[in-house]
Amino acid sequence: MxxxxxxxxxxxxxxxxxxxxxxxxxxxxxxxxxxxxxxxxxxxxxxxxxxxxxxxxxxxxxxxxxxxxxxxxxxxxxxxxxxxxxxxxxxxxxxxxxxxxxxxxxxxxxxxxxxxxxxxxxxxxxxxxxxxxxxxxxxxxxxxxxxxxxxxxxxxxxxxxxxxxxxxxxxxxxNEDLDHAEKVLFSVARAIESRDPNTGDHCERLVKLGQAFGEYLCLSRSQIRDLMWGGYLHDIGKVGIPDAVLLKKGKLTPEEWEIMRQHVSIGEKICQPLRSMRGVIPIIRHHHERWDGTGYPDGLQGNNIPYLAQVFQIIDIYDALTSERPYKRSFTLEEALNIMREETNSGWRNPELVQQFIDFITTKVG
Structure with a gap:
């Protein structure tokens, strides 16, 4: 042998x-x-x-x-x-x-x-x-x-x-160093959410809804991951917003709104050093843009708004509408979808994408 x-x-x-x-x-x-x-x-x-x-x-x-x-x-x-x-x-x-x-x-x-x-x-x-x-x-x-x-x-x-x-x-x-850095960011994001107890498990709901809607849209695996990470990290820039503005119960003044709007650029700067966050950064920066160009921070219009930011914005709005907050009651499914239709008719949202979400959520709930 x-x-x-x-x-x-x-x-x-x-x-x-x-x-x-x-x-x-x-x-x-x-x-x-x-x-x-x-x-x-x-x-x-x-x-x-x-x-x-x-x-x-x-x-x-x-x-x-x-x-x-x-x-x-x-x-x-x-x-x-x-x-x-x-x-x-x-x-x-x-x-x-x-x-x-x-x-x-x-x-x-x-x-x-x-x-x-x-x-x-x-x-x-x-x-x-x-x-x-x-x-x-x-x-x-x-x-x-x-x-x-x-x-x-x-x-x-x-x-x-x-x-x-x-x-x-x-x-x-x-890779371990990178993995640890990502976990630190997620911990910071959870800490920010805990500063405002009125939002409940907003981030966790966005992660689950982002995964489900992303699969419905047949997005790639990496896109779905970015959408889920966006659920945790979209408001990470609020770490740089003073409590007096972030937690104010009354209506914000124009000056306070200017401060609040800075959270998207702050969040972008926090996540920018990590290459693994490249797909998430457009969500962080642009999830407050509007289809007609009246949003912030860059006033982007139509499909100039990154696609994942458009997708994320819709699930973010839906969750906010169907959740109870100190300044509003939680809306029913039909009420929330009607509000989203009205905003779309006003030019704020992508009509095709909103309709896809309506079809998805009614099927999911039904």
């Missing part, structure tokens, strides 16, 4: 084979700690060093040990799994920075493991490299479909493995 890919790798790398034997000799039957002396020294000198954690998943012991040893020599913290089911459990518990995943495993194969991890909100950012003897086009397409980030063919090249791992770990850290 021929050598396995892992055994071939060891045969071609006597230095690696010798290193593994030395580690095994010193382990006294315990699990190996694959860290180089340089890595151990770094930990001593910097107690807060966050070494990337790599999970190696392979049911073949020799192949798994090869990858573990190579990464250990590079200073990574390495953990192992010999089955797909075990890998899913370990990822949930230990949140590694990257997964090296064999494809052909009994029971749960690599494709299924990858799909499970990429569909989970808590593990979707973990990069996955498929390491496989399969080199056919169909397998690679299947891997891309389930969310794989990269591929290596057994027996893999040591330099290539290290380079790809390093690149994807760096990318994961950048």
């Amino acid at each position: 021929g050598l396995s890919p892992g055994e071939l790798m060891l045969e071609k790398n006597p230095e690696l084979s010798s290193w593994i034997k030395q580690k095994n000799a010193n382990s006294d039957g315990e699990s190996l700690d694959f860290k180089t002396p340089q890595a151990e020294s770094s930990q001593v000198n910097s107690s807060d060093l966050d070494l990337p954690k790599i999970l190696v998943v392979d049911d073949h012991a020799a192949s798994r040990m090869t990858a573990v040893a190579l990464l250990g020599m590079e200073g990574y913290e390495v953990i192992e799994a010999d089955s797909g089911l075990m890998a899913v459990d370990i990822v949930a518990q230990q949140q590694p920075d990257l997964v090296l995943l064999d494809v052909m495993m009994p029971g749960m194969d690599g494709f299924e493991v990858c799909q499970i991890l990429k569909q989970n909100e808590h593990t979707r950012l973990i990069p996955i490299i498929f390491i496989t003897a399969l080199n056919d086009r169909r397998s690679r397409i299947r891997g891309i479909e389930v969310g794989a980030d990269d591929f290596l063919t057994k027996p893999f090249d040591r330099v290539e493995l290290v380079a790809r791992v390093k690149s994807l770990v760096r990318q994961k850290r950048l």
Whole structure:
């Protein structure tokens, strides 16, 4: 019987084979700690060093040990799994920075493991490299479909493995920073909503309604996401509006209205640094424009108003009309739709889009 890919790798790398034997000799039957002396020294000198954690998943012991040893020599913290089911459990518990995943495993194969991890909100950012003897086009397409980030063919090249791992770990850290920034914005938006207890769960309702109406309009997945995020972030600029204006119970003066209208440009400036907010920013800035050009901040007219801002404006108005506020009662469905028709006849809304919303909401409620 021929050598396995892992055994071939060891045969071609006597230095690696010798290193593994030395580690095994010193382990006294315990699990190996694959860290180089340089890595151990770094930990001593910097107690807060966050070494990337790599999970190696392979049911073949020799192949798994090869990858573990190579990464250990590079200073990574390495953990192992010999089955797909075990890998899913370990990822949930230990949140590694990257997964090296064999494809052909009994029971749960690599494709299924990858799909499970990429569909989970808590593990979707973990990069996955498929390491496989399969080199056919169909397998690679299947891997891309389930969310794989990269591929290596057994027996893999040591330099290539290290380079790809390093690149994807760096990318994961950048994605995490971006993810954290987004969560901060959503927290700020919720804090703003809580300043005005009279709005209730306005943002949550807009998110759900935006998703449903977006699907009804057959919008793309990214457009629906932007519409949902707009539900949370459309009024984030109100963080810069004084309470004396924002929470005033009486009618605003012309000067106070000028201050209030600034919330759209403030919100735009807050979200602008994040590339992931590009599709949401037009909603934030333009959800108070009107079809006839009498809205703010730019007085845009007709289809010069970004389409998603038009869609969002309609669901925002509908929710405001059907919700109770200190200055108004909640209108019934029919009353709210009649008001929206009147505003459309006055030139404030896109007639085609308003009719689509009326058809959608009457079907949804009915």
